[in-house]
Amino acid sequence: MKDPIPRATVERLPVYLRCLDELSGTEWVSSGRLAAMAGVNPAQVRKDLSYLGSYGVRGVGYDIENLRNQVERELGSCRVAIIGAGNLGAALANFDGFTERGFAIAGIFDLDPEKIGTRINRLRVEPLSALEEAIDERGVRIGIITTPPEAAQEVANRLTEAGVRSILNFAPTILQVADSVDVRRVDLSTELQVLSFYLTRS
């Protein structure tokens, strides 16, 4: 299959990667096992993995090491900048999961003079005015917005202007960006509200 990988599949690949993390000691895994861990249908797993090419062995399953490499290669990785050195920005900068997945945090930026110069996980907090230069010089390709909501749109504009095409937005606001920019929103209270909805009717 050399056709484009469905969006839904792309969103499951990181989940499979997490499951593979927890399968140390074994060499092979079947679609059934992986499906049980990820909470999906076995046929789904097989179809998803078939988009990467055919790496399974019939009658046996998938070579874990090989599979991990394939999935990681497909997802790729790159340099990111965090804008907003508040609680959430600090949490992200301290989060080892990024480095484990091959992402490098190229810088963390803030407006607050009291925060500038302090260190978070070996990174020095830099002034927001240094953002554009850093993006350019360090090859940043993804911006992570963890500012208060009032500042988020302005930061998104600056990121776009500086050539960043992918934004992960944690600020509780809806960003307006050009079509060429890919924004993923993580709204902490959105997730809570969806849980809450299903709570009242089951």
Add this chain to the structure above:
Amino acid sequence: MKDPIPRATVERLPVYLRCLDELSGTEWVSSGRLAAMAGVNPAQVRKDLSYLGSYGVRGVGYDIENLRNQVERELGSCRVAIIGAGNLGAALANFDGFTERGFAIAGIFDLDPEKIGTRINRLRVEPLSALEEAIDERGVRIGIITTPPEAAQEVANRLTEAGVRSILNFAPTILQVADSVDVRRVDLSTELQVLSFYLTRS
């Protein structure tokens, strides 16, 4: 329409609520306007809102105040507990968005003796051993896990045992729970990986 509201619609309702937040000063909003803000199709907005009953006025649009009340009532709200008082737990406890949406943080818990007793946004960090009693006495219905990945499954077990049926999991691990428990996962590096995937092919 009194049929069950589609899952996809439920996940968009919080988005519409965010958009309504930004429409102060006006009294009416059309499906077209709301759609542009939320980044979806106008027909989608109308169909979504029609599941709440018919609150639009033909030729005019939707009464913003009325619409907000309807959506909020549909989504509901309740008491939550945060388990893990690290960077991310603190960020969530400090996040005003929860209170704005009617969620009350009933407690924040940790194992670390150095953290227990400290204050985060007026909440005293409590020992993990007090979790079950607090859930029971304070009527906690949703648990938010912000522990390291190794501790997450154990915490999920204790939450389930204590009667919690909804879990928001920020720990980078896949939880195994009974079918009766609703888990939503927010994996920070998952989101980055999806962005990264589309970066390499467009």
Add this chain to the structure above:
DNA sequence: ACATGTGAAGCGCTTCACAGCG
């Protein structure tokens, strides 16, 4: 005139069922 509400068509994803292969 203008915007909602909705049957019906369109589209993509999920699941089934089984052929294919080790």
Add this chain to the structure above:
DNA sequence: CGCTGTGAAGCGCTTCACATGT
């Protein structure tokens, strides 16, 4: 015999197009 790979069926969501209401 067991598990993968995949065409085809099934299913739910999105979008269209227009009737409906003010």
